[in-house]
Amino acid sequence: MSRVGKKPIPVPEKIKISYLNRRVTVQGPKGKLERLINSRVDLKLENGLVNVSIANNDRTSRALQGLTRSLVANMIAGVERGFERVLEIKGIGYRAILNGNRIEFSLGFSHPINFDLPEGISAAIDRNNIITLSGIDKELLGLTAASIRQLKPPETYKGKGIKYAEERVRLKAGKTGTK
Numbered sequence: 001m002s003r004v005g006k007k008p009i010p011v012p013e014k015i016k017i018s019y020l021n022r023r024v025t026v027q028g029p030k031g032k033l034e035r036l037i038n039s040r041v042d043l044k045l046e047n048g049l050v051n052v053s054i055a056n057n058d059r060t061s062r063a064l065q066g067l068t069r070s071l072v073a074n075m076i077a078g079v080e081r082g083f084e085r086v087l088e089i090k091g092i093g094y095r096a097i098l099n100g101n102r103i104e105f106s107l108g109f110s111h112p113i114n115f116d117l118p119e120g121i122s123a124a125i126d127r128n129n130i131i132t133l134s135g136i137d138k139e140l141l142g143l144t145a146a147s148i149r150q151l152k153p154p155e156t157y158k159g160k161g162i163k164y165a166e167e168r169v170r171l172k173a174g175k176t177g178t179k
Contacts, residue, residue: 005065008049009073015080017050019043024072028079030136031120035075041068050076071139078136085145087131091160094152095128103131107152107162115151118144130165 011017016027024043025034037043040061044051052069054061077083089096089107097104103123105113117123121135121144131148135141145164154161154169163169 003066005052005054005062005067005069007069008051009069009076011045011048011050011076012080013048015076017045017076019045024075026072026075026079028076030079030082033075033079033137035071037068038064040064043068043072074138078138082134082136083138083141085133085141086165087133087145087148087162088165089129089131089162090154091158094160096125096131097128098123098125103148105151108160113151115148 014029018025022037023034024037041064042053044053050072052065054065095106101117103115118140120137121133121141124132133141133145149162152161154163156172157174159169159171
């Protein structure tokens with residue numbers, strides 16, 4: 001049984017939510033998000049709460065119930081408060097510069113790398129090596145942060161590269177000289 005999927009989602013007063021033709025729309029102070037809902041689950045809006053229900057009680061439907069509940073809860077949190085992801089660049093000469101909706105990275109390659117931010121994601125760069133991504137869509141924000149990290153993942157000997165702020169890179173010992 002999905003314990004997550006059975007919990008009702010409280011909807012704050014300043015958030016408008018509608019469900020029509022398998023499409024849920026959430027609108028709030030930060031913006032508007034839409035998502036198609038799987039046909040195995042159904043949403044019920046009542047008394048400022050959203051309940052996710054299933055028709056069958058099979059394993060896939062129960063999993064989709066929890067997934068749908070989490071997705072709708074993230075949509076509500078996104079249009080109310082928004083989400084933020086912080087990336088750090090470590091390495092001598094490694095830096096990032098923000099040019100409008102494009103980030104230009106210098107990551108030790110022979111050329112700079114230009115990364116275009118998707119619609120709905122904004123960035124702020126502090127001290128040329130701390131990138132703060134923000135947006136209302138948690139899924140798109142995570143994909144963008146992962147794409148940026150993938151440009152130069154942290155290596156295991158010195159830790160140089162792009163990493164999440166909360167990520168800990170375990171460094172290897174390396175070779176030791178013999179006498």
